[in-house]
Amino acid sequence: MVRAIASLIFVALFLGGCTAVGPSGAGAERRIALLLPESKTARYEAYDRPFFEAKVAELCPECEVIYANADQDPAKQQQQAESAFAQGISVLVLDPVDSSAAVTIVAAAQSRKVPVISYDRLVGNPELAFWISFDNEKVGALQGKALVEKLAADGFSSGSIVMINGSPTDNNSRLFKKGALSVIDGSGFTIVAEFDTPDWSPDKAQEWMASQVTQFGDSLVGVYAANDATAGGAIAALKAGGVLPLPPVTGQDAELTAIQRIVSGDQYMTVYKDVKLQAEIAATNAVALLNGETLVGLSEDTIGIPTTLLTPVIVTIDNIMETVVAGGFYTVEQICTSEYARACAAAGIQ
Structure with a gap:
């Protein structure tokens, strides 16, 4: 009986080591949910998710990441949140499809004493x-600055621009536009016409851009596209027209296809954002919350929430080596496939 009691105590202590005291003070599984909004933008599946999961595994090998992608469907994201709970x-860790609708997800998390990181x-x-x-x-200011300066360098002081904004349900779209x-x-x-792109869909951006080519044709001197996916749609419509x-x-996000379009001269610029650093900061803070730590932001807190806002960087053909290559985002081999080898060599990307 003594041995049996000792064994039970050992098992209880061992199992106790597999749980953690959560923010509420009660025993809780060491599980972190990562809910991302869509897959049409390449970064989420290719970079955000793997970088986040790798950092969690490094900091907390016993932790489990519950992952889901909502495919730009707010109702689906609500269901995924309920499943995670x-x-x-x-x-x-929540990157919302619809910033307003996701308030209900945060409320549900609060009722369960689950802290939320807005990603x-x-x-x-x-x-x-x-x-x-x-x-x-x-x-957005970097995109606008790059476009205006490029037009000025090309000898334009006035002319017609069309504006392809992001999804109307994404709060970031409003900030990019502003x-x-x-x-x-x-x-x-x-700005002779503008379009809020539902779901950040490149197909919808292309369809709208085609109608603008029909209406304005060669009178367009520039196109503001909020990200690389919509830029790709716009460029396809311009070529078809x-x-x-x-x-x-x-553009924005420094997608590989966008970098290659910049090399070939089809797209003027994109914005490089260090997604690896962003994902790792989110993962580090998620693990800190598991351990009951208080989070502190690195940026000015103007919204009553600890905040860290990272610095974006303009990428043109002139600084690809110093940005996305030096940052380890892509290798020269990934960018300079056979189709782009000659253009790469001409631009000194080697």
Whole structure:
């Protein structure tokens, strides 16, 4: 009987080591949920998820990451959150499909005493534990600045621009647009039409851009596209419409296909954001919350939430080596496939 009691005590202590005291003070599984919004933008599945999971595994080998992608469906993301709660998560890292609709997810987390980190896109809720993103208004300002300066360098002081914004349900889209307009307004260039792209869909951006080519044709001097996916749609429509030479087109996210379009001259610029650093900060803070730590942001707290906003960087053909290659985002071999080898050599990318 003594041996049996001793064995039971050992088992209890061993099992106790497999749980952690959560923020509520009760025993909780060491499970972290990562809910991402969509897969049309390449970064989420290719970078955010693996970087996040790798950092959690490094800091907390016994932790489990519960992952789901909502495919741009807010109702689906709500269901994924409920599933994560049912699996006993202790921390939720949420990149919302719809920033307003996701408030209900945060409320459900609060009722379960599960702290929420808002990842990339800000959820409109003051009770968040942390927000990690980039300075999204600055992203838009960088895009607008690059476009206006490129047009000026090409000899234009006025002309027609079309504006392809992001998804209307993404709060970041509003910030990108605000930043871009802070530069474009008053620059001498006129925005003749603009479009809020549902779901950030490149197909919908392409369809809309095709109608603008029909209406404005060669009179367009520039295209503001909020990210690389919509830029790709816009460029496809311009080419199909026979617009030559292509006007400068902006982008964001430094997707590999966008970098290659920049090399070939089809896209003028993109914005490089260190997604690895973003994902690792989110993972580090998620593990810290598991351990009952209080989080502190590295940026000015203007919304009552500990916040870290990382710095975005303009990428053109002139600094690909110093940005996405030096940062380990891509190798020269990945960029300079046989189709782009000659253009790479001409640009000194080697």
